[in-house]
Amino acid sequence: MPRRSSGLPVAATVLALSIGAGLAVGAAMKSAPRRPPDSAPGRTARRSHFGGYQVAGRTVTIDAPRSRIFQMWRDPNRLTDFMEGLAAVQVSGDSVTWVVQSPDGRFPVETRLVEERPDEALAWRSAEGADIQIEAKVQLRDAPAGRGTEVEAHVAWRPQGGIVGHWAAMLRGTDPAIRGKQDLKRLKMLLETGEIATSANRKGDD
Amino acid sequence: MRALTWHGKHDVRVDTVPDPQIVNPRDAIIEVTATAICGSDLHLYDAVIPGLQPGDILGHEFMGRVVETGPKSTLKKGDRVVVPFTISCGACFFCGQGQFSACDNSNPVEKQEASELLYGHAVSGLFGYSHMTGGYPGGQAEYVRVPFSDVGPIVIPDGIPDEQVLFLSDILPTGWMAAENCDIQPGDTVAVWGCGPVGLFAIQSALLMGAHQVIAIDHYPGRLDLARGLGAKVIDYTQTHVLEALMEMTGGIGPDAVIDAVGMESHGFAPDRIMDAVKQKIGVGADNIHALRMALMAVRKGGRVSIPGVYGGMADKFPMGALMEKGLQVRTGQTHVQKYTRELLHRILEGEIDTTFLISHRLSLEDAPTGYRNFHGKQNEWTKVVMTPGAASGPAQGGDHG
Incomplete structure (x- = not known):
C-alpha cells in the first residue's frame, strides 16, 4: 500500500481547477464556436474523470425537514443505519473515522469534518497523509412546494495504487455512484417510513 | 409451510418452505384463506419475465387472517384482510398523490437497479412478481409476510365469503x-x-x-x-x-x-x-x-x-x-389498488358489484400446478382459478358457469 503524502486541501484545489479546466478543454474540443455552459451539475458532464479524481453524486428528495436529515448525518450512531458496509463511525472533535467493513476485514478511513453549516451542509475530507484521498459533501435544500428536502451527496476520490484495491473491496465491486445512491434511498426509506424495505421472509435472510 | 414455487418455464411445484417471520416493524403475517392465479402469473409461468429465481413463491391475489403483527402494524390478530398486490409505504410523495403503484419506498434499494435501467425509474414492490419488483414472496402459500400492513390490507367484516372480496386484491x-x-x-x-x-x-x-x-x-x-x-x-x-x-x-x-x-x-x-x-x-x-x-x-x-x-x-x-x-x-399503469379498495368493498357490500361469476375452478393449493397448466392451456373454460391452502388435494370444483 503506497502512502500518499500530498496535502488534501491542495488536492481539493487541484480537483476544482481540473474540473473547470477539463470542462473548458472538453467544450473547446467538442465544437467551435465554444458552447456556453449549461445549468446541469458539473458531475453530470459527459466525462468520468475530473483530473485524477473520480466523482459520483446523487440527489434524492426526502419528505422530512432539513433539521431532521441534518441530525441523521451528524449522528455517528445513525450513519450505520443506512450506509451499507459501514461498521462504525468514531468522532473525536473534527476527526471522523469511518470504519468500513470489507470482505478483507474492517479498515478505517480517517477524515476531518471540514464544513458544517447546520441544516445546510456537511463535508468531510481525508486526513493528511491518509491512504485514501477522498472528499465527500452533503447539501440540504428545501424542495419546492413543501415536498420536503433535496438531499445532494457527492464524493470525489483518487483511485490510485493500492487504494483501488481497498476502495473496490469497500464497494464490493459496485459502482460508487450506485452505492451512494442506494445509501441515500435507504436514508429516505428510514425517514419516510421508519424502516428499510426488504423482501427477506425471515430475520437475517438476504 | 406449503407454497407454490417457480422453478422454470412451465415448471411450478408445491414445496415445503420456511414459514415467514415479522422482519420490519410495520409487517404482519397473514394466514392465507383464499388465493388466485392471475393472468399476469402466466407471464411468469411462460418465463418471459426475467428476474425470477428458482424457488420464488408466486401469487399476488390473496386474502386471509392476521396471525402475527409487528409493533407498528395497525392490524389485530384475527382480522380478516384482503391484501393489495401493490406494496406501498403510504408516506412518500407518490402514495400521497394516490399513486400507490409508484411508491418510492417499497422496492428494496438493491432490487431497484433493473427497473431504473429499463424504465428510468424504480417501480414499487409487488408480491410474487420477480425480483425487478422487489422479489417479495407471494400469496400462493399458507402464510405471507405483508410489509406496510398499516397501509395496504383492507379489513373485511365477518360473514362475507372470501370469494366475494378476494378480487379486491388486484x-x-x-x-x-x-x-x-x-x-x-x-x-x-x-x-x-x-x-x-x-x-x-x-x-x-x-x-x-x-x-x-x-x-x-x-x-x-x-x-x-x-x-x-x-x-x-x-x-x-x-x-x-x-x-x-x-x-x-x-x-x-x-x-x-x-x-x-x-x-x-x-x-x-x-x-x-x-x-x-x-x-x-x-x-x-x-x-x-x-x-x-x-x-x-x-x-x-x-x-x-x-x-x-x-x-x-x-x-x-x-x-x-x-x-x-x-x-x-x-x-x-399498474393499479393504485389502495386508492380503490374502500369504495369497491362498499359497492360489493351494497350488492352493486358481484365478482364471483368469474370463478370457473376451485382447487386445493396442493393442486396449483394443475391450475396453472389449465389456466394457461384451456382459456375458454378456465377463466379464473381460486385455491385454498390446507384443503385436501382433489379434482377441480366447477364454478357458476362450469
Whole structure:
C-alpha cells in the first residue's frame, strides 16, 4: 500500500481547477464556436474523470425537514443505519473515522469534518497523509412546494495504487455512484417510513 | 409451510418452505384463506419475465387472517384482510398523490437497479412478481409476510365469503381503474380488447360508470358469453372485421374510449434484450401488439386510450401517427389498488358489484400446478382459478358457469 503524502486541501484545489479546466478543454474540443455552459451539475458532464479524481453524486428528495436529515448525518450512531458496509463511525472533535467493513476485514478511513453549516451542509475530507484521498459533501435544500428536502451527496476520490484495491473491496465491486445512491434511498426509506424495505421472509435472510 | 414455487418455464411445484417471520416493524403475517392465479402469473409461468429465481413463491391475489403483527402494524390478530398486490409505504410523495403503484419506498434499494435501467425509474414492490419488483414472496402459500400492513390490507367484516372480496386484491380495482381512465361521458361507447378477468371487470365497471354501450372483443366463445352476460355487445374477431364493425356500431364515429386488456408477452431485463426478444418473437408478439394497434386505430378522434394490459419492454411499429394526429389521450399503469379498495368493498357490500361469476375452478393449493397448466392451456373454460391452502388435494370444483 503506497502512502500518499500530498496535502488534501491542495488536492481539493487541484480537483476544482481540473474540473473547470477539463470542462473548458472538453467544450473547446467538442465544437467551435465554444458552447456556453449549461445549468446541469458539473458531475453530470459527459466525462468520468475530473483530473485524477473520480466523482459520483446523487440527489434524492426526502419528505422530512432539513433539521431532521441534518441530525441523521451528524449522528455517528445513525450513519450505520443506512450506509451499507459501514461498521462504525468514531468522532473525536473534527476527526471522523469511518470504519468500513470489507470482505478483507474492517479498515478505517480517517477524515476531518471540514464544513458544517447546520441544516445546510456537511463535508468531510481525508486526513493528511491518509491512504485514501477522498472528499465527500452533503447539501440540504428545501424542495419546492413543501415536498420536503433535496438531499445532494457527492464524493470525489483518487483511485490510485493500492487504494483501488481497498476502495473496490469497500464497494464490493459496485459502482460508487450506485452505492451512494442506494445509501441515500435507504436514508429516505428510514425517514419516510421508519424502516428499510426488504423482501427477506425471515430475520437475517438476504 | 406449503407454497407454490417457480422453478422454470412451465415448471411450478408445491414445496415445503420456511414459514415467514415479522422482519420490519410495520409487517404482519397473514394466514392465507383464499388465493388466485392471475393472468399476469402466466407471464411468469411462460418465463418471459426475467428476474425470477428458482424457488420464488408466486401469487399476488390473496386474502386471509392476521396471525402475527409487528409493533407498528395497525392490524389485530384475527382480522380478516384482503391484501393489495401493490406494496406501498403510504408516506412518500407518490402514495400521497394516490399513486400507490409508484411508491418510492417499497422496492428494496438493491432490487431497484433493473427497473431504473429499463424504465428510468424504480417501480414499487409487488408480491410474487420477480425480483425487478422487489422479489417479495407471494400469496400462493399458507402464510405471507405483508410489509406496510398499516397501509395496504383492507379489513373485511365477518360473514362475507372470501370469494366475494378476494378480487379486491388486484383484478377488480384493475378493471375499475381501466374504466376510470376512460373518463366516461354520457353517450360514450367503450371498446374493450380482451375478455379475461381484467377485461370483464373493466366492462362491468364501464357500465356502472354510465357508458352508453360497451363492446367486447375476443375469440374465446366462453369468455365472450361472460361479457355478454355483463351487458356488453361482443365481437368475435375470428368472424368479424373489428375496425369496420366498431365504426358501424358507433354511427361512423368510432369508440369514444378503448381499453387494451390484452397486454403483451414481451419483457426483458435490459433494453437490448427486449428488442431482441420482440424481434425474435415477432409471430407471437405481433398478435398482442396487434390488439393495441387496433385499439389506437379504432378509437375516435380526440378519444381516450386506457391500457391496463401488462407491458414490460418496448414495442415495434407502434402507431405513433394515429396517437398524435387524432389527438388521443393515453392513461395506463399498474393499479393504485389502495386508492380503490374502500369504495369497491362498499359497492360489493351494497350488492352493486358481484365478482364471483368469474370463478370457473376451485382447487386445493396442493393442486396449483394443475391450475396453472389449465389456466394457461384451456382459456375458454378456465377463466379464473381460486385455491385454498390446507384443503385436501382433489379434482377441480366447477364454478357458476362450469
